[in-house]
Amino acid sequence: MENIPEQKEYELFSPITLAVDTTEIVIKDFLIDQKIDSISSDIDYLLSEDKRKIFFISDDDTPILSILKLWTNGVPYSVLVKKNMQKKVVLSYLSKGKKFSEVSIVGEFNDWNPSLGQMRLINGNWQLEKFMNPGSYQYQIVLDKEWRLDDGNPKTVSNGNGGLNSILEVEGSVGDPPKLSFQLKQGDIQIISESANEIFVFCDNTQIESEKILVIPEKIKQKKYSYVRVFSFNKNGESNSLLIPLKFGTVITQSSDLYDQDKYASNLYFILVDRFLNGNKQNDNPVNDVEVHKKANYHGGDLDGILQKLKDGYFSDLGVNTIWLSPVTQNPLYAEVEYPAPHRKYSGYHGYWPISCTKIDTRFGNSETLKELVEVAHQKGIRVLLDFVANHVHENNPVMKKHPQWATNFILEDGRENIRIWDEERLTTWFDRFLPTIDYSIPEAVDLMTDSALFMMSEYNLDGFRHDATKHIPTIFWRTLTNKIKTSFPDRSIYQIGETFGSRELIASYVATGQLDGQFDFNLYFDSRVVFAQDEVSFTQLHNSLMETFLYYGNHSLMGNITGNHDIPRFISYAGEGLSFGEDAKKAGWERKVKIHDAVGYNKLQMLTAFIMTIPGIPVIYYGDEIGMVGAGDPDNRRPMIFDGLNFYQQDVKKNAKDLLHLRKSKLSLLYGDFNLLELSDTIYVYERNYLDQKTIVLFNKGVKPVNINLNEDISAFKQHFSSKIENNNVTLFPYSFEILTLN
Structure with a gap:
């Protein structure tokens, strides 16, 4: 048996999925600051001159699964390497004699970005070659900037907004991949596999012998908590994986024996601080501006209100063991005009316009209150995540005042204003005129902003972050921050979850060892929303979406499965026929009082909640969804939380959520099955x-x-x-x- 680390020095290394051509591996993502003695790999690799990076070049002979071993201080650390199973697909559109100056295909595979789907005219056919994973993809054709269904493809599916998208089916292998399961035989783990060519077994980050009866190394038995992970493959592809928690080398069979900071057992609840509960009216200070509607102003919710509910046992009774707070750092005392028409005025009640990156907003409380909140939460077994805004700051933030050159270009080379160009200018675009995006190609900017996040974690004993606008920030920032966190808090289980609207491929690119633990699975949510809300949409669409999630993030991920969030209309508004798919939900929230017209919407919300509680991943309850609060687009979906006077339906929804949250916490089959x-x-x-x-x-x-x-x-x-x-x-x-x- 090879040497095994004395301690669980690193959290579980996530598998590396190779690119179609060349893959760059940053060694520091895995071993932080240790020197490499040697490297061994089942496939050919190149090592950079500074020995900080490994390069893999894939080809047809690359095995479906293989092992990369990093040796340091005589100890090998093993990383599973997965072959990229994408296949070359020729996407085509037959113009049938019609002339177009430009044709693009846009869909889930390229973030609906026409510039990434430009086709070439070849012998009367518009074509584009692309590498794609097997699966179903929604798409449309853009003909001279006009978006439309593919008239050459009769297969369509609801787009979740009242319309349709065309469906592209990319076929996978004909046969079945292996199926893994396990059982205990006289206390030992027995792996059961069907038609596997090879099995790979890890204890934490060390590969062990892949016998059918696993022999747990003695050093693993000395650790209080550890994991066994099992992977396999055959010619048809990769199997499901197994994730088995151990306590002193013995398989855990009761959820009560799990590590009290077990990320996989998280039940997450999102609190928009200003709209939750006013616990201290003395710090109320809404913006004094007649042009700011009440919906867009401060309502008085604060840290004292959350602390009160912690002490009252609201979260513990509900079954929540992790809370995520919206940003609590100082925002401006005045209103700003929003860039999109009709140019309404808003306050920064939501917290996403930071004038300071570390000072607590006076309208939410102070440092002492936040410290007490975290302390009380920990006493009750509840972890606390803070929303951290790194993509941008308010123009009056001292960071931007002192370093104006740190802002990305506001005017593009073609003369356009670089505002909300989400995909084409993903890493540089501004969210608004007064919110300069930080240029993280400047090392000093990366260092200062990651230090700000580290200060918040250290000062308030936080358990992790929710990261705003993840896809708009380059990976150097996430690598630097995660490395600093692991270096500064080596013995703590820190959870980082990101927010990215985009393709699964883009979302997955940020979920890796050395970056983030997970992101919110918006693609799965949008499919679950339309399937549960609309009677005519088939469960097949939801199941296919879930299989895509497993393909990109694995069978045991830390992705966030949401009931909703503060950027999209509340689910029950659609399910209860207060909103129709396809209408402008934000406009509806301003022009009418959106309410529930069909009480069956409550049943549909209960089904959605049951779904996210019983699939792999982390369930996330948006405040108010546990009682069926209604709301259209932002800011109508951010109504004040209701605690008292619940009607029959709201009480029933709350009991349902409570039962599901407690059930999930108690069942290992739901956590690790x-x-x-x-x-x-x-x-x-x-x-x-x-x-x-x-x-x-x-x-x-x-x-x-x-x-x-x-x-x-x-x-x-x-x-x-x-x-x-x-x-x-x-x-x-x-x-x-x-x-x-x-x-x-």
């Missing part, structure tokens, strides 16, 4: 999660009629958690309902 599809149709979705002999079966019916589902197994020993009708092995689900059955 694998995922198996049992039944799928337009209106029925049934899957199971398995961990050892612990099983959870989840059943949904989004149809307008009751359905009977035969599970083809004896479920007499299962516990029923919700209100379906069960007889023998048959489960009858009411319309717009779900059931969860568990077996320990």
Whole structure:
């Protein structure tokens, strides 16, 4: 047996997915500051002259899975390397004799960016070659700047906004990849595999012998907490992976034995500070400007209000063990005019216009209150994440006053103002005229802003960050910040989650060892929103989306699965027919009081909540979604939180959320189990999660009629958690309902 580190010196190394051609590996992402004794790899590589980077060049002979070993101080650290399974696809559009000056294809595969999908006219066909993973992709054709469906492709799907998109199907391999599971045999882990060519087993970041009965090394048994990870492949592709938590080398079989800072067991709750609870009216100071509507002004929510709810047990009772606070640093005392028409005036109540990167906003409280809030949260077993804004600062922030050259160019070479050009100028665009974007090609800017984040974490004993506008910030910033965090807090479990609207490929590029733990899975959310809210949209669309999520982020990820957030209309506004897909939700919020017109929307919200609580990843509740609060676009989706006087439906939604949050915390099958599809149709979705002999079966019916589902197994020993009708092995689900059955 090779040497194994005495301590769990690093968090789990995420697998490296190779690029189609050349892949650059930054060694410091994995080993922080240790020197490399030697490197071994199953595939050819090049080492940079300064020995800080490794370069892999992929070809057809690259194995589907392989191992990179980094040796330091006589100890090998192992990283799984995955071959890029994308295939070259020729995308084409037949113009049928019509003449166009330019044609582009835009879709989920290129962030809907026409400049990334420009096609060439070849023998009467407009074509573009692109490497793509197997799967389903929504897209449209842009003909001389006019977006439209592909008239040569009859396959369409709802776009979630009242319209349709064309669907591109990229076929994968014909056969099945391996299937992994495990069981305990006299206390030892027995790996069960079907048709695997090779199996790779890790204890933390050390590869061990991949025998069917795993022998846990003695040094691992001396660690209080560790993990076994298992991967395999055959000619058809990669298997599901296994993630098995250990305590002193023994498989954990009860959730109560998990590490109290276990990231995979997080139940996350997002608080928009100003709209949650006013706990101290003495710090109220809304902007005194008649042009600022009440919806866009400060409402008085503060840190004292959150502290009060912590002490009252609101979060613990709900089942939340992690809270994310919106930004709390100082914002301007005056209003600003928003760039897009109709140019309304807003205050910085949301916290995303920082005039200071470290000083607490006087309208939210002070340093002492934030410290007490974190301390009380920790006493109750609740972790605290803070929203950190790094992409930009307010123009009156001292950082920009002292270093005006740190701003990216506001005027582009073609004369355009560089405002909200989200994709074409992703790393330079400004969010508004008064919010200069920081140019992180300047090392001093990276150093100062990462130090600001580090100060906040150290000063307030934070457990992590939610990072705003992640895709607009280059990776050098994330690598620098994460390296500083790991160096400064080597013994703490810090969770960093990012916000990126874009393709899964773009989102995944920031989720890696040395960068972020996860990001919010907006693509999965948008599919779940339209599937649960609209009766006519099939569960097949949701299941395919979930499979895409597994493909890009793995079977056991720390991605955030949301009920909604502060940038998009509340789910129940669509599900309850207060909003229609396709209308301008922001405009609707200003022009009418959006409310629930069909109470079935509450049932649909409960189904959405059940879905995010029972799939791999971290469930994230947007404040108010636990009671079915309504709201259109920003700022209507940021109404003041309601604690008292809940109606029957709101009480029912809250009980549902509470039951689901507590159920998830208590079931290892929901935290670490694998995922198996049992039944799928337009209106029925049934899957199971398995961990050892612990099983959870989840059943949904989004149809307008009751359905009977035969599970083809004896479920007499299962516990029923919700209100379906069960007889023998048959489960009858009411319309717009779900059931969860568990077996320990």
